[in-house]
Amino acid sequence: MTDLKVTASGNVGFTQGLSHVSAVTKSGEKLDMYYRQTLCFVKENSIWKITHAHSSVPFNTANGKASLDLKP
Secondary structure, three states: OOOEEEEEEEEEEEEEEEEEEEEEOOOOOOEEEEEEEEEEEEOOOOOEEEEEEEEEEEEEOOOOOOOOHHHH
């Protein structure tokens, strides 16, 4: 994860940043992209647990398609 930001207060917190995935699909296509990720946490019994995760990619407003080739 790059550009990681962490915010916490008491027993709740969240992180946000850019995650990277590099893989090859079953059909042989290469996938190399960044996506935004936000994770929400709650601390219970001294253990931080993820309570919510959200991932998304920016989209091109001109064509409405995901912008999968963006780099930080």
